Amino acid sequence: MSQSSKNHKKPRTTNQERRRSPRRLTLSNEQRERFDLLQKEIGFMFENKKLLIQAFTHSSYVNEHRIYTFQDNERLEFLGDAVLELAISQFLYKKFKSMSEGDMTKLRASIVCEPSLAKFAQELNFGQLVLLGKGEEITGGRLRPALLADIFESFIGALYLDQGMEAVYEFLTKTIYPKVDEGAFSHMMDFKSQLQELIQRDNLGQIQYVIVQERGPAHNREFVSEVQLNDASLGVGTGRSKKEAEQHAAQQALVKLSQKSPS
Structure with a gap:
């Protein structure tokens, strides 16, 4: 083997270097x-x-x-x-x-x-x-x-x-x-105001919220609210308070009206 070949031999990789390499x-x-x-x-x-x-x-x-x-x-x-x-x-x-x-x-x-x-x-x-x-x-x-x-x-x-x-x-x-869909994020939104604006904008009639059911013990009460448009049910929602139940009902009403409107 020539001297130049010896000089260009690849150095051996040590165990320590192997441990350090990715x-x-x-x-x-x-x-x-x-x-x-x-x-x-x-x-x-x-x-x-x-x-x-x-x-x-x-x-x-x-x-x-x-x-x-x-x-x-x-x-x-x-x-x-x-x-x-x-x-x-x-x-x-x-x-x-x-x-x-x-x-x-x-x-x-x-x-x-x-x-x-x-x-x-x-x-x-x-x-x-x-x-x-x-x-x-x-x-x-x-x-x-x-x-x-x-x-x-x-x-x-x-x-x-x-x-x-x-x-x-x-x-x-x-x-x-x-x-x-279940209204898990409705606390971030005012669905009642959105519904009211939509009803007024399109002259659809009058809406009202009715608590149709209260269930559970006093310390863990759940309310069921129904939003009605011209006395016809438009959406139903549940919540730990009346306001929360109404928000969920309004959210469902908005979905229902959106499905009826043209795409």
Whole structure:
């Protein structure tokens, strides 16, 4: 062998250097089983399982295990935020045809805010699957609202990339849209005022609210309100107070009137 060949020999990689170099993410059998169970529970089987796992991989886990930095969920979170906003915007646009741009913006904000997204993630037990570094685990990161909200967004991003927008709509139809239908975010909106404006604008007649039922013990009372248009039932809602029940009834009335109006 020539002297020049000897001089260009590749230096050997030491064990210490191997430990320092980035590695691919690997899961235990138990962790893989958890992700398999999640897919069965939500009704979506990912074609690219790496996307699903990445959605639940926190940066603290990547840093601690010296995994490639692009394998955490931050890029998916960025994408999921935009996808979720579009999906919610379309749903509100189609559902509340008489709602103003300003009111739709406020309602959407209450749905995609951190507390709401964290609650959705908790209901789906997303926190149990998050891959966390030990430090983040010890300080309660698995239950931290900001972390859970980010996980929900990164999951939406992963689902969109793996199966497209229709899958996102289908997933939200099972998880978020029913909550909007039930009036879970009506505290952010004044549906009674919206209904009154619509009735007056179109000269539809007179509306009134009637408490048709009170149920439950005194310390846990529930009221059922019916909003009537020209003495005909237009919507029914329930709530812990009469005002809350009326708001829910008005929300249902708005939906009913929107369905009758031309697209």
